[in-house]
Structure formats: C-alpha cells, structure tokens
Amino acid sequence: MKKWLSTLALVGAAMFAFSTAPAHAEGEVALDRAPDNADNFASLQHGAQLFVNYCLNCHSANLMRYNRLTDLGIDPKEIQANLLFTTDKIGNTMSVAMRPDDAKTWFGTTPPDLSVEARARGKDWLYTYLRSFYRDETRPTGWNNRVYENVGMPHVLWALQGIRTAKFETETDEKTGEKVKHFAGYTQVTPGTMSPVDYDSAMADLVSYLSWMSEPAQQTRKRLGVWVLIFLGVLSFLAWRLNASYWKDIK
Template sequence: MKKLLSIFALVGACFAAMPAMASEGGFPLEPAPLDTSDVSSLQRGAKLFVNYCLNCHGASMMRYNRLKGLDLTDEQIQQNLLFSAGKVGETMTIAMHPKDAKAFFGAIPPDLSVIARARGNDWLYTYLRTFYRDDTRATGWNNLVFPSVGMPHVLWELQGQRAAKFAEAEEHGEKVHKFTGFEQITPGKLSSQEYDQAAADLVNYLNWMAEPEQSHRKRLGVWVLLFLGMFTVFAWRLNAAYWKDVR
C-alpha cells in the first residue's frame, strides 16, 4: 500500500509540475482574467474576433448561429457580426485561399475553433499583449511569447506601436538579451488598461468558442455530483438495513 501511495504521489507531482515545465525557458505567461459567464465580455470578444481575426483565420467548427448562446438574435448576428453574404447558419470560414495565405505569411494561418484548448488561455492572453516593432521581420512585427512569428500585429491600431527594450545579461556563463520593458512609439485608440481588457474579452470568447456548452456542462456536473452523493448515502443505509440481522 505504501508503495502504491508513493506512485500516486509521484504522478501527482509530475502533473502539478507540467505548467511550470511548459513555460520554462520561454516568456513568463500572465493569467488571463476570464469569466465565461460574463455575456457582455463574450459579446465584445466576438466582435473583436470577426473584425480582426476572421480576415485570415477561420473557425470551421463554429457556426454563426451558435452566437445566439451569447444572448444575440439572428438579426443582430446578421447585422453586426456577419459581414459576408452568407447565412447565419453557415460556419465561420474565410474567403482567402490557403495558397494565397501561405504566400502572404509563409504559412497557412491556423483554424481558431479550438485554439484556446491547443495553446491555453494564458498563452493567448500574453501573446496578444507582447507584440513589438521589429524591422528585421517581413511583417515589421515580432512577439515575446512567439519569437519570429509570421503573423502581424492585427490589433496594433488599438494598442499602438511599441518597441521592446533588451539588456545584455549573463546566464550560465553565456551572454543573453533579457527583456526589460516596452517603449510606446505611437499611441493606440485604447489606453493600456482598455487594451488589456479587449485582449481579455477576445481570449474569453476564444475560450467559449472552443466549447460553447462548457457552462451548461459545469452546471450539469454539479447536479450529477449532488445526485451521486445522495445516492451513495441511500445505498449505504439500504445495505445496512439488508445486513442488520446477519450475524
């Protein structure tokens, strides 16, 4: 038994250390302030998604009419979020041909249907907030979380243009360039706090889009656990009643 408990403890320690190992050696991730019950945040995130992301990235597993789960009507979706000539029941695809996308960006932009599950919410939130100007890149942009990224900073008008400052330091006997902060080159349409909130709204929506029924699943899970708890008590007392006269 002690050996079995030791194995469980070792496995648990490995799983607990996974987030730390995933971020080791890379730019530290900031926790994304998400709340999938905040419908206003999800609506703002959906608007940012269709205006800035859906030009190059598709969401082929998502239909526009699923946005009715954000308290939107078909008419509101058609007028405010569906800019193509398509119908509300169609999937979120893009008109750009994959070959053209590869020619423009060097790689085909990934589908964003489940990007929040693939990358993680904290990764996305930090990624959207760490773009900086880099004239050595073809797009003119680089990113601290995803160095040498092929994607330009599509939200730069909101955040403004920033330069990253680095200082030379020594680690393990080798000279490295460590990030020390950002320098604002040109202002954006939003303040720093407003842009952070916009990034949080967008990630909140991407998280919701990866599983639109997650809130329902969690609520249902609570009821299932309550039922199982009550059933366990009932089964325990019934078993005691059956065996009370057995000696």
C-alpha cells in the same frame, strides 16, 4: 466519429502551424493569468465582435456557425447586420475567403483555424500572446512577439494598442561565459485608440470568446456535472444506509 476526427485534425494543424518557433520561446516568458469571463455575456459579445472584425480576416473557425452566437444573447438580426461578413447565411460556418496558398505566400504559413485554438494553447497563453507584440523592423511583417518569437502573424490589433518597441539587455552568463539577452520592458512609441487597461480588458474579452467558441456547451456541461455529482452523492448515501439496514441483524 467524423466530427471527432475533424476536431483532432484542427488541433494538430494549429499546433503544427506554430511549431516553427524556437522551442525555448514559450518556456522563457511567464504567462499572465487570463481573467475568467465565461459567465459574462457582455464580455463574450464584445469578444465575438473583436473576433469577427480582426481575426476572421485571416483565421477561419470552421467548427463554429454564426447562428451559435445567439447562445450569447445576440439577436439574429444583429448578427445578420453587424457580424456576417464572410457569408450571406447565418447558418453557415465562419470561413474565410483568403486562399491557403496566398496566406502561405504572404505570412510564410497558413493561419490556423481557431475553432479549438483555446483548448490547444490555453487561455493564459493566448491572453499573454495577444498582449506581447512589439515593433521589429528586422521581421518581414515589421512585428515580433515575445511569447512566440519570430511569429509570421502581424500585429493586426496595433491600432488599438498603439506601436511599442521592446528593450533588451545583454548580460554575460557567469557559468558559461555566453552572452544572454534579457527582456527589459516595452517603450510606447505611439498611443493606440485604447488605454493599456482597456486594451488588456479587450484581449480578455477576445480570449473568453475564443474559449467559449472552442466548447460552446462548456458552462452547461459544468453545471450539469455539479448536479450529477450531487445526485451520485445522495444515491451513495442511500445505498450505504440500505446496505446497513439489510445487514444489521447479521453477525
């Protein structure tokens, strides 16, 4: 019971942390479909590496233990040597050293725990969000995001993607006469260490890992569900034929 209450609390905290964005921000941006890499261990391992190196500095994952990464085929020694940055024991949870009060002072809000963020937001939202940052000097962090307007999070992956600015065009609405701002594309100011294609692929890996982390037993559950449905189908057929056999001589 406590585990379920903890999970619900984290989902609520994640949704509350993002609630300061304008209500129209998500509805105006079409979400890109995230590639499905749930069965690709190489993709999930790369996503775990990106998460530990770029996300775990500010965002915790208190429902995930480092030793669960062995489910992705990562050797415990490799976890100890290359992925264990926030603690010294592989059995500990993925917590962060940054204090919530400091985070709120620096970013305006406490970064949400990402243990179940993929279930709260959805893979498509996360995939589009991570690829929609642009330079905005009017913001305290110097960055903004089309999916989450005026977000407090800086673009921590800018070195990989490079620096981009967003182009907006202002048009007059024929019905209301009000001026409406429309997005007209990005302009690449400086290149990143990754090409646009490679960056999109890396974000797909990161989102796939976040989705796996939100429910590590997801694939097992789905495979087991298929066998359960097959069993129920066979059992239903046998029950139907047995029922017909019992009642065949009764008119």
